[in-house]
C-alpha cells in the first residue's frame with residue numbers, strides 16, 4: 001500500500017515514511033492510494049479476536065511495510081489491559097435496542113485520543129528505523145486539550161523522540177491543564193499560547209513548513225514529525241474501533257451479520273469521523289455517518305450546504321475539544337470524494353487560506369450529503385442531554401458525548417431512521433466534571449469548589465468512580481507554566497531544543 005499527498009497525487013511513499021514525516025512537504029496530507037476491502041466473512045472472522053488482535057489485523061491492511069509480528073508487538077503493548085482497565089479496550093455499552101455507546105475513553109488520559117496515541121509511538125519508532133532516520137524526532141503538537149495529554153503520555157521517555165505541546169491558554173478545562181502541567185518525562189515540554197486552538201494549530205503548521213528552520217534544526221540533529229490527527233499513524237488505529245464495535249454488536253446479537261448501523265461522532269478536527277468513513281468504504285456496513293458539532297458548527301453548515309466558511313465567530317463551549325474552525329482532516333475526505341483531484345484540493349485549500357472559505361463542486365456536495373448527516377447542539381442542550389440520559393438510563397455522558405447524543409435525537413426526529421446506532425463516546429465525564437455535575441445536580445452551588453471537590457461531587461451525584469489518573473493529579477507537582485504569543489511559538493521550540 002502506497003500513500004499519496006492530497007495536494008500532490010504523484011507523491012508515492014510507504015506508510016513508514018508517511019508516519020515518520022507527518023505531513024507532505026507541500027502541505028498536503030498523506031492518504032492511502034486505494035482502500036483495502038473486507039468481506040462480511042472477513043469481518044465476522046474478527047469477532048472472536050481481542051481488540052488488540054483486531055487492531056493488528058486492520059492495521060496490517062494499511063501498513064504493509066510493517067511485518068505482522070511488528071504490528072502484533074505494537075498493538076500488544078499499546079492496548080495493555082493495565083492501561084485500558086481490561087482487554088476490552090473499547091467497550092460497547094447498550095442503552096436500548098437501537099442505541100449503543102462506544103466508550104473510547106478507558107485509556108491512561110481518559111479521552112479517546114489514547115486509542116491512537118498509545119500505539120503511535122510504537123509505530124513511529126519502527127518508522128524511524130525503517131526510514132534509516134538517525135536524527136532525533138521532534139513531535140510538535142497543537143491541542144484543544146485531549147491530544148496534548150494523550151501524546152505526552154504516549155511519547156514520554158520514548159527513546160529518540162522529544163515532544164512539545166502547545167495549547168490555547170483559555171481553551172482547555174482545568175483538569176486538562178493540570179494533566180499537562182504535571183506531565184512526567186525527560187523529553188517533554190508544554191506551553192500555553194495566547195490565542196485559540198486554530199492559532200496554536202496554525203503556529204505548529206508554520207513551524208513544520210518553515211524550510212529554513214527545518215534545515216537549521218537538521219544540522220543540529222533534529223527532524224520534525226507530528227502526532228496530530230494529520231498523521232496517518234493516528235488515523236489508521238481509529239478505523240479499528242468501528243470494526244470492533246460492529247463485531248461486539250454481532251457477538252451480543254444486537255445485529256445480524258450484514259445489518260447496517262448508523263454511526264454518530266462528536267467532531268472537531270474531522271479525524272474520528274473520517275476513520276468511520278474509511279471503515280464504511282472498506283466494507284463495514286454503515287448506513288449514515290452522523291457528524292455532531294457544538295456551537296462551532298462549521299461542519300454542520302458544510303455538510304448541509306457544501307460551503308466551508310470560517311468567517312464566523314469562534315465560541316468557547318463546554319465541549320472544548322470540538323472548539324475548532326479548521327477541520328484539517330476534511331481535506332482527506334475531499335481528496336477521496338474528488339477521486340484524487342489534487343489540483344482541486346489545492347484550489348480549495350488556497351481559497352480557505354486566502355478568503356477563509358471554499359465551495360465544493362456539486363458532485364462532491366451530493367456525495368457528502370449521501371454519506372453524511374449533520375447537526376449541532378449548544379451548551380444548554382448539552383446540559384439537558386446529560387441530565388436526560390442520567391435520569392433515563394443512569395448513564396453519565398461527558399459533554400462531547402452529550403453533543404453526539406443530542407444530534408442523534410435530532411436526526412431520528414427528522415428522519416425517523418431507527419437503524420441500530422453506535423455513538424462514539426470520546427471522553428470520561430470526569431474530565432469535564434464541572435459542566436457534567438452542574439447538569440445532573442443543578443441545585444448544588446459549584447462556584448466555591450476546586451477541581452478535586454468537583455470530582456468527588458460528580459462521583460457522588462453520578463454514582464460513578466473517579467479514575468485514578470485524575471484523582472492522583474492532586475498530589476503531583478506542576479512542572480510547566482510557560483505562556484507565549486502565537487508569533488513566538490517558534491522561539492519556544494528553539495528554547496526547548498537548546
Ligand SMILES: *Cc1c(COP(=O)(O)O)cnc(C)c1O
Pocket residue numbers: 111112113146147229266267268269270271272273321322400426427
Ligand atoms: C479530539 C476530541 C474530539 C474531536 O475529535 P476529532 O477527531 O478532532 O473530530 C471530540 N471529543 C473529544 C473528547 C476529543 O478529545
